[in-house]
Amino acid sequence: MGYRIVVAGATGNVGREMLNILAEREFPADEIACVASSRSQGEMVDYGDTGRQIKVQNIENFDPAGWDMALFAIGSTATAEYAPKFAAAGCTVIDNSSLYRMDPDVPLIVPEVNADAIDGYKARNIIANPNCSTAQMVVALKPLHDAATIKRVVVATYQSVSGAGKQGMDELFEQSRNIFVGDPAEPKLFTKQIAFNVIPHIDSFLDDGSTKEEWKMVVETKKILDPKIKISATCVRVPVFVGHSEAINIEFENEMSAEEAQNLLREAPGIMLIDKREDGGYITPIECVGEFATFISRVREDPxxxxxxxxxxxxxxxxxxxxLNAVQIAELLGRRHLKKD
Incomplete structure (x- = not known):
């Protein structure tokens, strides 16, 4: 016997990817419902490469009673309206928006890092998925923190336009094409031209000069990993379609050599170490697309x-x-709390 799963926001980039991953990982789903806004009602979406298509239903009219879990990828505004309704009906919400991440009654989960925290989900029947830049970083930090206790992290991100949704990807494509043919490349979604450029600004600015994206990396890492870690983040949008990169500098309380770090990362769950000190002996965003792992390269000591x-x-x-993280949370929830005979 399997689960009854809802994918909310099934027509968006993340929702479609959720369906792909559920199929790839052969998630034990007896039934899958796809819901979205009224604009998408009646559309057909693919369930991975299975050849199966699912008709999208209007979330406004959907009854969540009797469904086990709902993977939400509908943004904070819609989540605020629908997540409590699903949760109250007994359908556990795994939410990809930022709405509940810092709620003390909602676990913020990366399964390779803090799986035990999921046990607190019953307080709200909601589980939060962290920010994309946070998720990959804490996977890398976890084995190192366990071994030598991290004091401080300084991170600079190189974040792809898909982090801003389909509109971001369309803008990069259109601007690049326009530049090649001599047409204007006016920004619409982004604050400046993104094609052949980098923009040190993701999300809104805060009073201290940081952006909300940078704030998320700080507070989410503290909640997931350790509140005592000091973190400084600079988040940058780059003209890459898919794949986030991060240059991470870590200071430890205890001794840590590059070789020891490599050995720890090589054996850590969710990580693929590709670190040859030669031309091309590292991973770039284009090579990570479609892969499950978090890739680590260029491990070296900071003198x-x-x-x-x-x-x-x-x-x-x-x-x-x-x-992927949302589906991994669903797998973890199933193993620990919603077991089916």
Missing amino acids: TVENGISLWCVSDNLRKGAA
């Missing part, structure tokens, strides 16, 4: 601090940063 390591971290943001 400017007593116990420091620098590394390069790359992951498919639509997968580990969103859809």
